[in-house]
Every structure is written in structure tokens, then in C-alpha cells.
Amino acid sequence: MSITAVKGMNDILPGEVETWQFLELSAREVFGLYGFSEIRTPIPEKTELFCRSIGETTDIVEKEMYSFSDKGENSLTLRPEGTAPVMRSFIQNRLHNLDPVSKLYYMGPMFRYERPQKGRYRQFHQLGVEVVGVEDAKIDAQVLAMLHQYFIRIGIDSVSLQINSLGCPECRPGYRQTLISYLESRLDTLCAECQRRYQTNPLRVLDCKAQGCQAATVDAPSVIEHLCSPCNDHFRQVKSYLDLLNIPFEVNARMVRGLDYYVRTTFELVTDQLGSQNAVAAGGRYDGLVESLGGPSLPGIGFAIGLERLVLMKGEQRISAGGPQLFIAALGEEATERAFVLMSQLQAAGVRAEMDYLGKSLKAQMRRANKLNATFTLVLGEEELESGQAQLKNMSDSSQSVVAMDSLVAMLTEKLG
Ligand code: HAM
Numbered sequence: 001m002s003i004t005a006v007k008g009m010n011d012i013l014p015g016e017v018e019t020w021q022f023l024e025l026s027a028r029e030v031f032g033l034y035g036f037s038e039i040r041t042p043i044p045e046k047t048e049l050f051c052r053s054i055g056e057t058t059d060i061v062e063k064e065m066y067s068f069s070d071k072g073e074n075s076l077t078l079r080p081e082g083t084a085p086v087m088r089s090f091i092q093n094r095l096h097n098l099d100p101v102s103k104l105y106y107m108g109p110m111f112r113y114e115r116p117q118k119g120r121y122r123q124f125h126q127l128g129v130e131v132v133g134v135e136d137a138k139i140d141a142q143v144l145a146m147l148h149q150y151f152i153r154i155g156i157d158s159v160s161l162q163i164n165s166l167g168c169p170e171c172r173p174g175y176r177q178t179l180i181s182y183l184e185s186r187l188d189t190l191c192a193e194c195q196r197r198y199q200t201n202p203l204r205v206l207d208c209k210a211q212g213c214q215a216a217t218v219d220a221p222s223v224i225e226h227l228c229s230p231c232n233d234h235f236r237q238v239k240s241y242l243d244l245l246n247i248p249f250e251v252n253a254r255m256v257r258g259l260d261y262y263v264r265t266t267f268e269l270v271t272d273q274l275g276s277q278n279a280v281a282a283g284g285r286y287d288g289l290v291e292s293l294g295g296p297s298l299p300g301i302g303f304a305i306g307l308e309r310l311v312l313m314k315g316e317q318r319i320s321a322g323g324p325q326l327f328i329a330a331l332g333e334e335a336t337e338r339a340f341v342l343m344s345q346l347q348a349a350g351v352r353a354e355m356d357y358l359g360k361s362l363k364a365q366m367r368r369a370n371k372l373n374a375t376f377t378l379v380l381g382e383e384e385l386e387s388g389q390a391q392l393k394n395m396s397d398s399s400q401s402v403v404a405m406d407s408l409v410a411m412l413t414e415k416l417g
Helices: 017-033 047-054 059-064 083-092 137-153 172-184 192-197 202-207 211-216 229-244 307-317 333-348 362-371 382-387 405-416
Strands: 044-046 066-069 075-078 102-111 123-132 160-165 263-270 279-285 300-306 326-330 353-355 376-380 389-394 400-404
Touching (some): 017 307, 044 083, 047 075, 047 083, 083 102, 083 123, 123 307, 137 160, 137 229, 137 263, 137 279, 137 300, 172 202, 192 202, 279 307, 333 353, 362 376, 376 405, 382 389, 389 405
Parallel strands (some): 326 376
Antiparallel strands (some): 102 123, 123 300, 160 263, 279 300, 376 389, 389 400
């Protein structure tokens, strides 16, 4: 039996990879405009990094990590997300000494042992950004403006931005306690999972899809109504800067995030096109994270976009690779050899050139040129070699022109290169 890929991990094949390249290239362009530089970190990290940052009681750390011991008995984990590794690297390489404001972006595979379904995989890819060093609400709005701009650039408009504030270590504990007391009074209507976690992670109950939990939390106390005055001011400023930049958003006070490091601003870009996996991008502030990982006390904010979800949304609008600019159809040994040299010269000069390698008939070669979507074809046979001239056929309108063989490379390079 042949070997297949690991469940929930997908190949990205020619034909679809062009859409990925377009999405990645557009990210590089847009993020570059906003002053972001790329950072690349290893795929495995020490397991402790994720336990300490994402949080011991989160679904990711409790159930979803690809953790293993290496041959030296070190516990390693394939990164389930990018923020913690980037902060680890930021601290280790003292990037704060290079610039008081670090703007970083990354792209690559992440791993979570979740139940695979449409839009949810075990190896998936994120495009992420992180800004370290700015507490001012302008940067929250700037990061969201960049996300907005990226979606305009890639031509996806069926998304909406939801924002919330989760407070800070000053005000969150009070809210948490109020929420626990509220949930305690409705404990028997919660699902088994929420009955287990309502004390360790009460905010997750607000996010639970079970009918009983949703009904029980309709009138739950709202986090926004429990913000301390600095958090309230910060949230008010974020909203007013977003208005100033004409970025549409709605406040969703029930939005909680599955990672513990968030404080204050959190957000999600949601769509109704992907069924239950409706978050295309998500992020927020993590002001205490750098310090809790042993670095300086610096605020941070960022987001990550799920690339598979973007590709699904691009759907029919897929990007296709350009076919060859010239297909050389050759007949006979001598002409085939000439075509082979000509093709190599054209490729070296920057022209996408192609020929037949399988000894096919002229008719079959022309069919292949058509299938590959070649812009031009050139037929080379004994006659052409003798006369030193050949017919160049424009495949879109079937018009033909005679070209001299010895000036072919210069002529085609100028025309097509
Ligand atoms: P996250 O919400 O866990 O946040 O993931 C961000 C995005 O990654 C999701 O909105 C979704 O599009 C995509 N995603 C997550 N899990 C899967 C999966 N199993 N299959 C396919 N796509 C998935 C974070 O990871 C944070 N590190 C984001 C962040 C950056 N916050 C601050 N900076």
C-alpha cells in the first residue's frame, strides 16, 4: 500500500500554489509599506515556551500540541502559533536594543492536533505580525488598518472586524470573579466541559458553542462594563482612531480568545463563507508577555491570518501561473537538437520557453502548446533549417509571421523577455 500524508496535513500542489504565492507576496508588499521586517524562527521550540505564554489551561496547551522528546530527552513542541516564538527570539537576540519599536512579520506552518474539517487542519499556515514597544492606542489602530489594507490588496471584502477589550491584570481578576459567581448560579445548564473549566478559564464559557452554555450566558456580565479607567480610555481611543481611519468595526463583548496572553484590545476578522471556522484572522495586545518570558517590560500587539482560510475564500478567483511564452515544436533529430539549444538560450535570456521531450507528432506537440497556454509557437523542421526561416504563430489570434533563425533569440527576447 502506498504511503499517504499525515491526517490533517495537506500538500499544496501546482495549480493552487500560485494563489499561495500571490497571498504571501501581497503580504510582503503591504507589511513592508508599514515598516515591518520579516523574522524566521525554528519550527520546534522548547515545550515550556508555549505552556508559559499560551497558558496551561488553554485548549492548545491541554490538548493540541505536537510535543515529543528528542534523542537528548528535551521536550520539544512543533509551534502551534507564532507569537511566543517571535517573543522568545526578540528577547534572546535583544532586538529592543536595536530599535525601541520592533515591527516584525512571519509566515509559515503551525501545528495543532485539532479535529480536521473544512478550514481547520493539523498543519496550517499563518501570516503573522507583531509590534513590540508601543502602548499607545494609535498602534492598535495602525495594525488593524494594515490588516484592512491587506484584505483590500488581495481582493477579499466579505469579512468584518470585531473588537473587544479584555482588560488588564488590574481589572480582569474582578471581572473574572464576577463571571465565576454568575456561572456558578447556572452550573447545571453548562456542558460538561464548561462545568470542568468555569473556574480555571471562565471566559471560555462565553465562547462555548453548546446550546445550554449559550443560553446560560445571554445575560452574563460584560467584560467591557468592568474595565478599569486606563483600559476604558485605551479602548475608547482605539475605537476613535479606527473611526478616524474609516475602518469599519463592531464591538463584540463576548469575543474571548483561546490564548491567555491577551490584555486590552482583542479582535477577529470573521466571515460567513467558511461555516464554523469563521475567523480568518485574529489577534490582540499582550502587554505582559515579553516580561513574563524573562524579557524587559514592553507592550506588544499583533495578529495572525490563517492562510488556508484565505485560499478557500479566494475559491474561484484562483491565480494561475503564466504558461510558456514560446513553445518550440520540432520535427526530426536535427531540428529537435536545434530547438533544444534555442530553448536553453531563450530561458537564459529570460523567456519562458518549452518544447516536447517525448518524441510526439507535430499535431500532439501543438495540442500540448495549446494545453500549456503558450503565447507563441515556433515550428522547426528540415525545411526551416534549410531556409533559415521559421513561422512564429501567435496562439491567441492564429496570426503567423516569418522570422529569421539567426536573429531569433535577440528578436524573441525583445518581444517577450
Ligand atoms: P489564533 O486565533 O489561534 O491566534 O490563530 C490565528 C488564525 O490562524 C485563526 O484566526 C485562523 O484563521 C488560523 N488558524 C488557527 N488554527 C487553525 C487551524 N487548526 N487550521 C487552520 N487555520 C487555523 C494566534 O495564533 C495568535 N498567535 C495571533 C496573534 C499574533 N496574536 C497576537 N499576535
